[in-house]
Amino acid sequence: MASAALELAGFFLGLLGLLGSLVSTVLPYWENTAHVGSNIVTASGTVKGLWMECVHQSTGAFQCETFNSILALSTDLQASRALMVVSLVLSTLGLIIAVLGMQCTVCLEESGELKKRVAGAGGCFLLTAGFMTLVPVSWTTNKVIQNFYNPNMPATLKFELGDCLYLGIVSAFLSILGGGMLAASFCEGQEGGGGRGRRHGGGYPYPVGGLPAVRNPNTLQMGGMNVNSRGQTMGPSVNGTPGADHVKPVAAGYDVTGYV
Template sequence: MASAALELMGFFMGLLGMLGTLVATVLPYWKISAHIGSNIVTAVANMRGLWMECVYQSTGAFQCETYNSMLALPSDLQASRALMVISLVVSILAIAMAALGMQCTLCLEGSGAVKNRVAGTSGGLFVTAGFLALIPVAWTTHEVVQTFYHTNIPASMKFELGECLYLGLASAIISMLGGGMLCASWCDEQNGGRGRHGGGYPYPVGFGMSGTGVRTTSQAYRNPTLQVGGNRAQTLVQSTSGSSESNAHRTQAPKKPTTAGYDITGYV
């Protein structure tokens, strides 16, 4: 039950991280114009994202324009686009595999080992998707901070961190945590399966779990080697009982006669 709860929590966290990554990819709030120095007038705010650039006026007008050419964009923006899209595709694939491999679903019901492997693979895909989404977020954050504190750049060209950067960071962390939970539940199931079915260390196969360690007749019938061990144990018991009986006969044998403190050999 513990592994099933971990799988459900990991699945929903991965799903939430995928939705947050999708919202952060689509919205244009990656960079927001900084109102500092000569650009202190807040009547107009510029926002830039991965796909469009928007302008918000104090009158309430909101206008967006998509980038005209993809090849004319900077290389870092193109890489950020590609990584975010790949992260979304990997997350969708991870959700589909998690739906097949979780214990609460009826898919792959006949093969437990394959079902566990599918669940663990989906957890690894969630971790990969979160890491892919984290790269452009960290990259853009570093660029914005470096540009803001650069003295040679005018204040009108400086930007601050947008809401999508915070959302992308949180979504990436949630996706990786969800994938880690799925992987942990898979490892828990594997360890539990070895403990339930394998016998293994420290008890050999067929060894009784009671304190006396006595093997039953059904166990000996299932494992022929146990019969050999049982015969050896019976032989050992018989030899031990025989030696004890011989010792008892020796103790009950009559003593040699002695005379006046002298034994039969004549020595005191």
């Protein structure tokens, strides 16, 4: 049950990471205009994203313009676009594969170890997607901070960190954590599979007929007399059973044959 709980938690964390990455990719709030120094503009603010640039006028109007030319974009923006799109694709594939391999689903029930491996593969996809989301978000964050504290940068070109950068960082860590849980549940299932079938703490089971007959290891029966290992006669036996006056309590130990 612990493995199933980890799989469910990892799946929902990966789903939240996918939704957060999708919102961060679509919305244009990656960079906000920094109102510092002599930055006096007629608009109340400008925001930039991966696909468009929007201007919020002081009158309340909100106008957006998409980036029409891909080749005219900077290299870091093109790379950020590609990484975010690939991250979304990997997250979607990872969640689909994880559903097929989770213990709470009926898919691949008769496959045995293959079902666990499929769940682990879905976790690896989510891990990769989380790292791919973290790269462009960290890259853009570093660029914005460097430009903000650059004294040679004009105030009109300085921007602050947008909300999508914070959301992207959180989404990346959610995807990484969810993928790690799925991979951990796969490893736990592999380690726990070898311990099945053990009974009585790893000892040998008793025979079906019950406990074995215990005889005095120091007594040997010779004809009608019982002689112990020390050479002392214990008296005649009746029907192969020593007399009640000469029966010794069974001592813990092993005889020469190895049986108790």
